[in-house]
Amino acid sequence: MPILTDISTLYTCKLDGGQDEVHPIIGATIAWEDETIQWVGSARDAPAGLDTAMQYSADGQVVVPGLVDCHTHIGFGGWREDEFEQRIKGAGYLEIAEAGGGIQKTVRQTREATNEDLTTHCLAVLEEMVRLGVTTVECKSGYGLSEEAELQMLRIYMSLKELQPVRLVSTFLGAHVIPPEYSDDRAGYVSLLCDTLIPQIQEDDLATFCDVFVEEGAFSGEEAEKILRSAQDAGMQSKLHADQLSDGGGGALAARLGAISADHLEYTSTAGIDTMADAGVVGVCLPFASLYLNQQPMQGRKFVRAGVRLAVATDFNPGSAPSYHLPLAMMLACTMSRFTPAEALKGATIHAALALGLESSVGSIEKGKRADFAILDVSDVNHWMYHFRSNACTRTFIGGIPQD
Ligand code: NIG
Ligand code: FE
Secondary structure, three states: OOOOEEEEEEOOOOOOOOOOOOOOEEEEEEEEEOEEEEEEEEHHOOOOHHHHEEHHHHHOEEEEEEEEEEOOOOOOOOOOHHHHHHOOOOHHHHHHOOOOOOOHHHHHHHHHHHHHHHHHHHHHHHHHHHHHOOOEEEEOOOOOOOOOHHHHHHHHHHHHHHHHHOEEEEEEEOOOOOOHHHHOOOHHHHHHHHHHHHHHHHOOOOOOOEEEEEEEEEEOOHHHHHHHHHHHHOOOOOEEOOOOOOOOOHHHHHHHHOOEEEEEEOOOHHHHHHHHHOOEEEEEEOOOHHOOOOOOOOHHHHHHHOOOOEEEEOOOOOOOOOOOHHHHHHHHHHHHHOOOOHHHHHHHHHHHHHOOOOOOOOOOOOOOOOOOEEEEEOOHHHHHHHOOOOEEEEEEEEEEOOOO
């Protein structure tokens, strides 16, 4: 049975306890068979016979569960660095979108990209993510916005599962914005989603979740409800881009729909936060989006106080969040949204797994779970978040296999 020893502190990140309870073990050992963890504990208590086969050393470094990026828009063509400059000069995100830029620009560039372009782009990003310690990634469609282009992106995500080791979870975000072909026929586009795309996605089993961007310039609460109910009937659980640029009642809508997560939440009201807590909706903090758009960050303390379980993710996309550096997003969750380092760690591990319905297989280091972990050259979680470096991860294991 392969083992990993000489771990200074192992943050097991079990689900129980509050946002800041990461269940550390000092001087730990992990043993696994094939892809599955068989034993975890203090090296002193290790049963005899564990270290007979392959032995890896953490060299006295810290080990955390493989990080889970539970919100990305990884599949897109082209970038939008021109808008980055325009926003710094004073243009607003919605203003750029109204002039044909923003998401619509990426839709044009994604439709022009070939299957091979999109696959190569995703593979390169995933490889870099693994180096940062990331082992599970949620991938949204939403830059195709036609029947053909949305299905193509979801099929590329399926094929990527066979091409590389990161565990991928697909989300259908056909309801990102209304595409130009339907600018005068919103109802027609909602029907295309509900009556054509959702049934096709169900038939080919192309997505686990359905997401809607609820915002001025995107979709209304009523439209979101219709789309997400159709998706639920087709077996897809709900997610929402909620209250990113204004309070659109997204937190409460997520609660009413029984969504697994509500993401962004920069402007969610106290009442909305309370309904999320009661309904057990995971709140996903996306610090890059508020940083790049110069918006108020999500108020982390209010959510923690209300008892909402919080995750942290990158929101990687070519507009509002052009970075896939999850440890940097975690550090920003600390500095901007006032998470403690331990809270951010729980947010990028077991709570992120919870936001994907994968909490029984990934996100913590426990017997029976997948042997996904990251070794970090840091003294503890506080030092990791405080002394930000390009990459503190020295080795990533996925399914028990070192990725180097
Ligand atoms: O999550 N909010 C909507 N969608 C993305 C932004 C996409 C873009 O700007 O291309 C987000 O921030
Ligand atoms: Fe997003």
